Amino acid sequence: MEQSIESYIKNLVRETIGHTLGQLQLQSERRIYVIANWKMNKTLAETAEFLQKINSSNNVSVVVCPPTQLLYPAHLFIKQSGKPVGLGAQNVHWADKGAYTGETSISMLQDVGCEYVIIGHSERRQYSGENDQLVNMKVAQSLKAGLTPIICIGETLEQKNAQKTEQVLTKQLFGALKDIDSGDFILAYEPVWAIGTGQSATAELAQETHSYIRSVLKQIVGQKAESISILYGGSANESNAAEYRAMPDIDGVLVGGASLQAHSFDGIINVFAKGEQNS
Ligand code: PEP
Numbered sequence: 001m002e003q004s005i006e007s008y009i010k011n012l013v014r015e016t017i018g019h020t021l022g023q024l025q026l027q028s029e030r031r032i033y034v035i036a037n038w039k040m041n042k043t044l045a046e047t048a049e050f051l052q053k054i055n056s057s058n059n060v061s062v063v064v065c066p067p068t069q070l071l072y073p074a075h076l077f078i079k080q081s082g083k084p085v086g087l088g089a090q091n092v093h094w095a096d097k098g099a100y101t102g103e104t105s106i107s108m109l110q111d112v113g114c115e116y117v118i119i120g121h122s123e124r125r126q127y128s129g130e131n132d133q134l135v136n137m138k139v140a141q142s143l144k145a146g147l148t149p150i151i152c153i154g155e156t157l158e159q160k161n162a163q164k165t166e167q168v169l170t171k172q173l174f175g176a177l178k179d180i181d182s183g184d185f186i187l188a189y190e191p192v193w194a195i196g197t198g199q200s201a202t203a204e205l206a207q208e209t210h211s212y213i214r215s216v217l218k219q220i221v222g223q224k225a226e227s228i229s230i231l232y233g234g235s236a237n238e239s240n241a242a243e244y245r246a247m248p249d250i251d252g253v254l255v256g257g258a259s260l261q262a263h264s265f266d267g268i269i270n271v272f273a274k275g276e277q278n279s
Helices: 002-016 020-028 044-053 068-081 106-111 122-127 132-145 157-161 165-176 203-227 241-245 262-273
Strands: 033-037 061-065 085-089 116-119 148-153 186-189 230-233 252-255
Touching (some): 033 262, 044 068, 044 262, 061 116, 106 132, 116 132, 132 148, 132 165, 157 165, 165 203, 203 241
Parallel strands (some): 033 061, 085 116, 116 148, 148 186, 186 230
């Protein structure tokens, strides 16, 4: 009964004041993530030290994505520390098993404690031939197995200058999510020109693009788009994190360079943990 009164009120609010309050409610239900992508960096000892030093927060889901060979020790270090830190991989293969030298399957990742996996990072799109079709296969299989994909999309500088950002993002989104209508995933908008360059997108530009991404997501997954976390990635750091946090469609950050030092990554966690996002 309470449930139905609550949904009646929510619906009434949405209908009478142009969805605004209902929208705010949905935003506050989105999880906020601060995710470290270490790429091909760090030793075993550095991993232990980093995980010992960083703080976690109840307001923010903190996830660390080390290189594959450090996943299991990282899992043990996290367990030992008792901190609520999630573990993610930087890539996965779509097949269950077989003759795929050098690859890692979803079950192998889950076996060593992974709950997340980055899929479609622009560096993999650039160096390893990861295209929308492969991204889609990896996303579909990960979702089936209960591994949460962090799907990366973003335009190159050339595409941005040719004013093709929306076209590129639309194609990447429809490609990655083809035939996918259930399961929880995270999106990361990572403009390629901002990754590792120190040229971060302004918070205003990122917000505008995230809002566009959410509108395309709505076409694909309907109203569920409101509850999907969309992270910004591209030279995010301690100094610009607060600007991203203030934006209504930015639900956290995927961090490369600034995630390599515990103190700078911690600084970003603190910014996002400070209070309610989007307030
Ligand atoms: C990334 O590679 O996902 C990334 C966001 O890198 P950086 O923060 O170094 O730009």
